Amino acid sequence: MIQPVLLWSDALLFVLIAAIVALALWARRQEPLRAAWGRVLKDGVAMAAATVLAAFIVVGLLDSLHYRARLDAKPGEPVRYAVEVNSALDALLSDLRQRSEKTYSAPLATHLYAKEALGDSAQRDFPRLRHGGTHLGADLSGHEFDVAMRVSRGCAGGVALWLVLAALWCRHKRISLVATLKVGAGGTATGAVFITLLAIFLLLGIAISLGGGYHVFGTDKVGQDVLYLSLKSIRTGLLIGTLTTLVMLPLAVLLGILAGYVGGWVDDVIQYLYTTLSSIPGVLLIAAAVLMMQVIIDTHPDWFATSAERADARLLALCLILGMTSWTGVARLLRAETLKLRELEFVQAAQAFGVGRFAIMRRHILPNLMHIVLIALVMDFSGLVLAEAVLSYVGVGVDPSTISFGTMINTARMELAREPMVWWSLAAAFGFMFALVLAANLFADAVRDAFDPRSSA
Amino acid sequence: MLLRSWPPAAGRRRAARGYIIRRLLYAIPILIGVNLLTFALFFVVNTPDDMARMQLGVKRVTPEAIQKWKAERGYDKPLVWNAAAAGGAKLTDTILFAKSVRMFVGDFGRADDGRDIAREITTRMGPSLAIAVPTFVLGLFVAISFALLLVFFRATTLDFAGVVLCVAMMSISGLFYIIGGQWLVSKVWHLAPISGYSGGLDAAKFLILPVIIGVFGGIGSSTRWYRTIFLEEITRDYVRTARAKGLPERVVLFRHVLRNAMIPILTGVVVVIPTLFMGSLLTESFFGIPGLGSYTIDAINAQDFAVVRSMVFIGSVLYIVGLLATDISYTIADPRVRLQ
Numbered sequence: 122m123i124q125p126v127l128l129w130s131d132a133l134l135f136v137l138i139a140a141i142v143a144l145a146l147w148a149r150r151q152e153p154l155r156a157a158w159g160r161v162l163k164d165g166v167a168m169a170a171a172t173v174l175a176a177f178i179v180v181g182l183l184d185s186l187h188y189r190a191r192l193d194a195k196p197g198e199p200v201r202y203a204v205e206v207n208s209a210l211d212a213l214l215s216d217l218r219q220r221s222e223k224t225y226s227a228p229l230a231t232h233l234y235a236k237e238a239l240g241d242s243a244q245r246d247f248p249r250l251r252h253g254g255t256h257l258g259a260d261l262s263g264h265e266f267d268v269a270m271r272v273s274r275g276c277a278g279g280v281a282l283w284l285v286l287a288a289l290w291c292r293h294k295r296i297s298l299v300a301t302l303k304v305g306a307g308g309t310a311t312g313a314v315f316i317t318l319l320a321i322f323l324l325l326g327i328a329i330s331l332g333g334g335y336h337v338f339g340t341d342k343v344g345q346d347v348l349y350l351s352l353k354s355i356r357t358g359l360l361i362g363t364l365t366t367l368v369m370l371p372l373a374v375l376l377g378i379l380a381g382y383v384g385g386w387v388d389d390v391i392q393y394l395y396t397t398l399s400s401i402p403g404v405l406l407i408a409a410a411v412l413m414m415q416v417i418i419d420t421h422p423d424w425f426a427t428s429a430e431r432a433d434a435r436l437l438a439l440c441l442i443l444g445m446t447s448w449t450g451v452a453r454l455l456r457a458e459t460l461k462l463r464e465l466e467f468v469q470a471a472q473a474f475g476v477g478r479f480a481i482m483r484r485h486i487l488p489n490l491m492h493i494v495l496i497a498l499v500m501d502f503s504g505l506v507l508a509e510a511v512l513s514y515v516g517v518g519v520d521p522s523t524i525s526f527g528t529m530i531n532t533a534r535m536e537l538a539r540e541p542m543v544w545w546s547l548a549a550a551f552g553f554m555f556a557l558v559l560a561a562n563l564f565a566d567a568v569r570d571a572f573d574p575r576s577s578a
Numbered sequence: 579m580l581l582r583s584w585p586p587a588a589g590r591r592r593a594a595r596g597y598i599i600r601r602l603l604y605a606i607p608i609l610i611g612v613n614l615l616t617f618a619l620f621f622v623v624n625t626p627d628d629m630a631r632m633q634l635g636v637k638r639v640t641p642e643a644i645q646k647w648k649a650e651r652g653y654d655k656p657l658v659w660n661a662a663a664a665g666g667a668k669l670t671d672t673i674l675f676a677k678s679v680r681m682f683v684g685d686f687g688r689a690d691d692g693r694d695i696a697r698e699i700t701t702r703m704g705p706s707l708a709i710a711v712p713t714f715v716l717g718l719f720v721a722i723s724f725a726l727l728l729v730f731f732r733a734t735t736l737d738f739a740g741v742v743l744c745v746a747m748m749s750i751s752g753l754f755y756i757i758g759g760q761w762l763v764s765k766v767w768h769l770a771p772i773s774g775y776s777g778g779l780d781a782a783k784f785l786i787l788p789v790i791i792g793v794f795g796g797i798g799s800s801t802r803w804y805r806t807i808f809l810e811e812i813t814r815d816y817v818r819t820a821r822a823k824g825l826p827e828r829v830v831l832f833r834h835v836l837r838n839a840m841i842p843i844l845t846g847v848v849v850v851i852p853t854l855f856m857g858s859l860l861t862e863s864f865f866g867i868p869g870l871g872s873y874t875i876d877a878i879n880a881q882d883f884a885v886v887r888s889m890v891f892i893g894s895v896l897y898i899v900g901l902l903a904t905d906i907s908y909t910i911a912d913p914r915v916r917l918q
Contacts, residue, residue, distance in 0.1 A: 397611035400901075402893035404859060408878050409619055409886050416624045416632045503749065510751050515859055516879050530753055537761060551754045559749035566745070 124202045126187040128433040130360055134185050137367055157492075160571040165313035167567030172317040173560035177355050184210040184356035187429075206429040210356075214349055217332060220252035222344035225536075228545050229268060229335045230254070231261055253336045271330045279326030283319045290315075339545035342532065347546045350524055351553045357525035358557060361440060361509045362502040369444030370494060373451040378482050378490070380452070381459025391456075395449040403446050404515070410442040411517035432520035439512070439519060443505065451497045455490055462486055492572040499565035503558040510554065526554045594909060601905065605898045609682070612894040617678040620887050626653035626673075629883060651884070652676055652687070677887070686888040690880065695888050699870065705775055706857030706869030709785055713792035713861075714854055717800065718847065720793055725804035726831055729812065741805070747798030755795035756864045763787055773866035788865045792858070804843065811839045840911040848907045849900035856893055 148154040161167050186209040189202040211218055225234035231254035232247035249255070257264060290311075291298055302312040328348065331337050338347035380391035398406075418424075418435060425431035462468060463486075471481050506526075512518035513527025514534075521528060529550040536543035624632075630647040631639055648654040655673050656662075663671045670676070677687065686695035728740045764772035770787040811817070812835055820830045857871030866872070870889070877885035 393607065393611065397608050397615065400608055400894045400897045401612055401615070401890055402853065402856065402897060405874065405886070405890045405893050408874070409616065409890055412878065412881060412883065412886060413619055413623050415881075416628050419632050420624075420628050507751050510753055511860060514753060515875055526751075530751075530757075534753075534757055537757065537765075542761075547757065551751060554751055555749055555754075558751075559746060562745050562749050 123188040123190055126189055126206050126429075128185075128187055128206075128430065129437055130364065130433050131185045131187060133364055133367065133437070134182075134360065137363055138182075154491075157571045161567050162309045164567045164571075165310040166563050168310040169313040169317040170560040170563035170567070172314050172321070173556060174564055176321050177359065177557055177560070180210065180352055181356040181359040183213065184208045184353060204427060206427060208356075210352065214352065217346045217349040220336075220346065222250050222252065222336070222340045223248075224340070224342060224344050225543050226250055226253060226336060226340045226344075228337060228339040228347075229331065230339065231257065231264060231335075234543065250336075253340075254334060256334050267334070268331070271334065272327055275327035275330030276323055277326070278330065279322035279324070280319070282326070283315075283322045286318065287315055338549040341529075341546050342536070347549045350529055350546070351549045353524040354526045354529060354550065354553065355557070357436065357519060357523055358506045358509060358554070360436060361443070361519075362505045362561070363498075364437070364440040365443040365447065365505050366498050366501050367444075368441050369448035369451070370498070373448040374455060374487070374490070374494065376448075377452040377455025378459050378486055381456040382463055382478070382482055382486060388456075391452070395452050398446065399449040401446075404512075406446050407442055407512065408515065408517045410445070411439065411512075414438045414442065428522060432523045435520040436523060439509075443508070447501065451494070454493055454497070458490055458493055459486055462489055496565075496569050496572055499561070499568045503561040503565065506554065506558050506561065510550075526550045594906075598902070598906065601902050605902070608898060609895065612891060613678050613681065616887050616890050617674055620883055621653075621657060621673055621677070626651075629653075633881060651690075677884075681888065681891050686891075687884055689877070689885050690882045695885055698873065699888070699892070702857075702868060702870045702873050703855055704869075705781075705867050706855060706862065706871060708781055709788055709792070709861065709865075709867055709869065710854040710857055712785065712789045713796075713858075714850065716789065717793045717796045721797055721800035722804050722836075722843075724797065724801040725808055726836065728801070728805050729808040729835075730827065730831055732809065732812075741802065744798045744802040744805075748802070750795075750798075752795050752860060755791050756860060759787065759791040759794070760864065763790075773864065775865075775867045784865070784867070788861050788867070792861055803846070804839075807839050807842045808835055810842075811835050814838070841908060844907050844911055845904060848904040849897070851903065852896040852900040853893065855896055856889070 148158065161171075187206050188208070189204075189206055192201045192203055194201055223233060226232070227234065230250065232249055235247075236245040237248050238245050254261070254264065254267075257267060287298055302315060328337055332348065336346050336348070338351065341347055341350065376391045376395070380388045414435070418431065418438075422431075425434060468481060468485050471485055476484075509518055509525060510527040510530055513525060514531050518527045519525050529546055533543070533546040533550065537547065626648050627644055630644040630653075634643055634647060645654065653673060655671055655676065658672055658674045660668050660671045680687075684696055686699070689695050689698065724740070728737050731737050731740075760772055763769050764787065771784055773784075775781060775784050808831075816838070817830060817834060820834050821827070825834075855870065856874075857867075857869040859871045859875050861867070862869045862871035863875045873885065874889045876882075877889070
C-alpha cells in the first residue's frame, strides 16, 4: 500500500532510542545507577515532567515514521508513489491537514479573519469558513452551546479513558486507586504520573472533540490549521534537542578522555582545539557555518531527490553545526574529571597490573564519566529547543519549509501589527514550546540532583 | 609581620605581569587558529565561485558575471600562494593574506554595500553599548538581589516558589519576552516607542523598553545560578563560625557570603563584559537599534560574507580579552589568588 521512507534524521532518532533502551537495560544491572534512577522515580515533579515529555516523544516518534502514499494506477501500469513524504502523524491528523481555509481565522471561529466581496453583491463581509463550524448551519444557532457541549464531551472522554487506564493499573498492582494516587509501589511517584496523565487526556479529549468541528487554535496566513503545525513542530524541536548532543557526544567523550588520561602534547593539542572553538561566539560561528552550508546545498541541488530530503539534510546539518560548537564544554568537564580519576587507586592498580591504556580508558574511566554525559545530555536539551527558535528567527535555523516552532514564530510575528491582532499562532507556538522546555528543565534538574555526587541538596 | 609581607609586593606584581604577558602570548595562537578557521570556513569549504553563483542566482549566471563579482570583492586572487606574483607578493597577494591576515591590524575590508567595515563597527558600537551595558549592570544587580533574598529564606515556601518561578521563566523563549513586552508596553499601554533609536539624550526613551525586557528575560536563569553559588558557599565553615559568634543572618549573608562568592560570580560575569560590544542580535533587530547586533543580523540575511567574517573574528578577540580580564579580576577580588 505504502512505501516506507527512512530519512536520515529518522534513522538517527531510532538509533538514539535503541541506544537509550540498551543503556537502560545495562543500567538496571548496575547498583549505583539503579539507585540514582530510583531517586528520580520517587520525585513527583520529575515523574510528572517525564510523563509530559513522553507524550511529546510519542508525537515526535509518530511523526518520524515516514512513507510515500501509493498513487492510484490502472491495472497493468507500474506502481507509482506520491512525491510528497508523509508521516504516521500526518495520516492520523489527515483531517486537520486537509481542512485548510483561505487565510487567517481565529480559534474556534466560524468566519474568516478578512473581509471579502461576497457573491455578486458589492458588499464586503466576513465569509464563512470552509470547514470551521459548518455543522452549525446558516444561522449559527448555538455556537457557544455547541462549543460547551464539545468541551464537556471531550472532558468526559478523557476522564473515561483515564479511568480505564487507572483501573487496569490498579488491577495489575492489586491496590486501590487512592493508594495509586498517594504513593505507588516501591515509593515510585505513580500518583504524579497519573495526575499528569489525567491532565493530558483531558486536553487530548477536548482537542479531539473540538477539532472535529472547528480549528482549535485557528488557522495561519495560508489557512493551515495551527494545531496541526504545532504538533508537527514537536518533532523538529525533539530532533534538535537530542541529535545535537548525540552527534557531539562521541567526539567530546573521546577527546575529553584522551586529553585527561594521556596528557602531554595530546592534551595540549586538544585543549588548543577546544579553546579556539569556544572562543568564537556561538551564534556567530553557527551563523557562519550555516551560511556556508546553505551555499553548499544551493549549489548542489542534484544531491537531494525530494524537497523533504533537502529539508532533512539541512536539519541534520544544523544539528551537526550546533553540536560542533557545543562539544567544547562537555569535553572540558570530561577532561577535568578524567584527571581526577587517573590518580585514583583502582586506576593505579590497573596500571600496575599492566592493563593497556585504551583498556583502562574504556573499562575504568569511561563508565565513571557516564553521569557527566547523562547530565550534559538532559541539561542541553531545553537550551537547544529554545535556540532553534532564535536561530530560525535570525535566518540560520531550519529550512523554511520545515515546520518548527522557530518558523512558526518567524512567520507569525509580523501578524501582531495587524488590526485586529492575529495572536493565535504565536500563542500556540510559545505555549507548546513552554510546555516542552519546562518539562525538560524540571526533568533535567531531577536527573542532575540524582546523579551528581556533589549536589546533595 | 613576616608572614603578611611574604611574598614581597614588588615580586608579586612582577609575577602577575609575567603571567599576563604569558597569557597574552598564549592568545596569539588561538587568534591565529580562529583566523584560519574562518578562512577555511569562508573560502575553502566553498570556493569564491560558489559564493558568487549563490549571490548572483544559481541558474543563468555567466562566467563573466562571476569574474566581475570576485574582482569587486578582491576574491579573484589565489587562496594561499600566488605563483604569478613576484617576491613577497607571492604570499601577500592572496586571499588568505588580504582577507584574513589583515584582520589582525584592524583592516576588515569593505562590505557588499561598499562601506568600510571597520568604520561601520566603530560607529555602531555606541548604540550597542548603550543598550548592553545598562542591561548587564541592572540584570546583575537584580539577579544577585533576588538570589540573596531566596537564600535568606532558604528551605521555606518562598524559596521554593522562587525557584519554581525561575525555572518557569527560563523555560520561556527569549523571543516571547521581546514580542510580549513590545505588545504590552508599547501597543497596549503606550508607555514607550515600539522601536527606533536616536542619538544623545533622546536615546533614553528608546532604550528603556529593551533594557527592561533584557533584564526581565534574564532573571530566571541568572537568579537560579547565583542562588546555587550562594547555597554552596553557605555550607562552609566560616559561615558556621560567623553564626556561632552571634552575627545576624543578614550580616552573614551580605558581608561574608556575598564577598566570598565573588570568585565564582566573577568567573561567569567578567568574561561577558568585553562581548557587550557585540550587542544583542535579537534585541537590536527587534527594536531597530543601529548597533553591531543588528549589523550582524542584516549581514546574515543579506549573505554579506565579509561582514560575518569580521564579526566572528572580533567576537573571538573580545572573548579572549574577557578571559584575561577574568584572571586579573580574581587577584583584585581575592588577594590570596596569585598569578604565576
